[in-house]
Amino acid sequence: MESELTDDRTDRRTVAVTVNGRRCTAEVDVRKTLADFLREDAGFTGVHVGCEHGVCGACSVLMDGQVVRSCILFAVQADGHEVVTVEGLGDEDALNPLQQAFVEHHALQCGFCTPGMLLAAVDLLKHCPDPTETQVREALSGNLCMCTGYANIVRAVRAAAPNVRSG
Amino acid sequence: MKPPPFRYHTPRSLSEALDLLRESSGDARVLAGGQSLVPLLNLRLAYPEVLVDLNQVQGLSYIRDDGARLRIGAMTRQREAEFSVVLAERCPLLVEALAQVGHPAIRNRGTVGGSLAHADPVAELPCVMTALNAELVAAGPEGERVIAASDFFLGPYETALDAREILVEVRIPSAPGPRHASFVEFSRRHGDFALAEAAAVLEGDGSCTGARVVAAGPAWIPCRLEAVERLVGGAGVARTDGAAQRDLVEEAGRTAEAAVAALPTHADATPYQRRLAAVLVKRAVAQALERWSRN
Structure with a gap:
């Protein structure tokens, strides 16, 4: 062998x-x-x-x-x-509600972690359509942002939740 | 940061998987969820000649309650077990521990059996299975054998499994009466492996009649703290006696410190880690008592 x-x-x-x-x-x-x-x-x-x-x-x-x-x-x-x-998830002309919220809430700086953050957030909102801040932080805890822009990322995910639900 | 070369097999049945292990004479590793093994490959800390991937083997993913025990198939994903209605009802301790394993992305792939067979000294599932007095079922060339959790973990990343065996099932015996339990851990960052952790399982209805208490972190394997078990299970504290329970928790904390100090701790165990383990034991006992008295 x-x-x-x-x-x-x-x-x-x-x-x-x-x-x-x-x-x-x-x-x-x-x-x-x-x-x-x-x-x-x-x-x-x-x-x-x-x-x-x-x-x-x-x-x-x-x-x-x-x-x-x-x-x-x-x-x-x-x-x-x-x-x-x-x-x-979406394209430039038709962003996914999460992507739109990331833009509006300044949730990306260098952008390296952003794709992973977005996909972890998609999984979260599927299980938990109206997450608390703690739930968002827990769901994203496995995604590291070297720019340390976590606060805006958490805000963006919570802001996107109603639009993801209705979309 | 790329895995070394290996030969890769995807058996469709357990017997085919066992044949592959037997033929590869010890150079093979079993791939379950891959959430520990593949990082080891990528970091070049493991160089197996052969990988036997169990992901296409039928019949290893299930959660069944046959009355006398819960039976969990080794390839059951941690995330599936975490959301299982049967486990939420019959074994909330396991669900509580699973929610603290890594992150959702890890639990989506990671398996119950994989974590046990990998036997990280501070993984949640070995600690919990020791506290639940679980049995682990290994399939091998000579058929199946059942190994008690207390005999399964031998050292860091070392188990009673032979190189030709595959862990196929975990059995958690049902409690004769009500059971209340708690699992607590402390890690520096959310989702990291814990520095220390503890599980407490109390049995009894009107008064506490038995306890199993396990700590992990300072020793290479999860260890039962029999002095704490004797204290908590032998005090006969009543479910409604809050004052006696508070005294018992304080006493359990002191006993835990002595019990952890007496463990065969490993060379890297810091005084902080031992202290932490004792504090977590106290918290687990307190939380289990509180859940019992609320029920």
Whole structure:
């Protein structure tokens, strides 16, 4: 068994992931993370790669509707699943209510953490349509903002909640 | 920060997964939710030759109440267990602890069995399962065996599981009567692994007739504090006697300090961590008593 792996231990698979409603297929190393697949093979560079070991939350995406960290999932594990990145939330002409609220409440500074924050907030509002400040802070506690702009992020999520509910 | 190369398998059945482990002669790791293992791979702290991914194995994700015990499939996602109506009713202690595991994004993928098999010294689930006197079911080449939680955790990231075995189920025995419990932890940042944590489980109706009290943090594995258990379970304090309960909590705090000091603590355990563990034991006992008297 070991001989096959001695020179080039690469094990490759073809994966097909539905990303933002579009089917994306590529042949990848089994060790390729979902984050790298989404950026390099599917072209969704809104997936930000920060710590690469599941701590900072910048690479958060929705998989089958649930927020997950794409740097500690392998692309092969998303084969056949549905993924939503920040590009799937809205576009420049029609922002998602959360994105609109982030703009209005100055909830992004450098913007690196923003995609992960938005997707964590989407997951929160699905379970908890009218969250308290404590609930928002808890839901976003796994997403780090190096600009430390947390207060405005929390305000934006709470402000967006009624529009997400009615939308 | 990218994982090292490995060979990857996605068995569809438990027997196929067990065959893969047997054939790979110890160089394989089982991948459950991946919320601890994949960071270890990315940080190059683990170099398994083979990964056996259980995510496509059928029949390992369930929560069942068969009267005598709760049975939780090892691949049940932590988030699913956290929102389970059965667990909310039958084992609120577990739900309380699950809500403190990492962050929602971690719990969406992380599994009940994965956390137990990984056996981080301050993970919530090993502490709670020790307090609940749970049994862990391991499947291996020779069939299944049942391991008591108190025999399962051997050291940091070290369990009684053989390299060819897979944890398939956790069984939580039902209490003969009412059970009131509490889990508390302290971590520097929300969602981090705790510095210390404690669980208290009280049994009894009109008066408290038994207690299980566990602390984690200063030792490499969750440890029962038998002196505190004897004190709280043996005092026969009445459900309605608030004054006696307040005295008992103070006494439990003092007993916890001595009991934690007597634990085989690891070299990195600071006096602060031991002190914290004793305080958390006191808080867990106080909260469990309070829930009992309110009920």
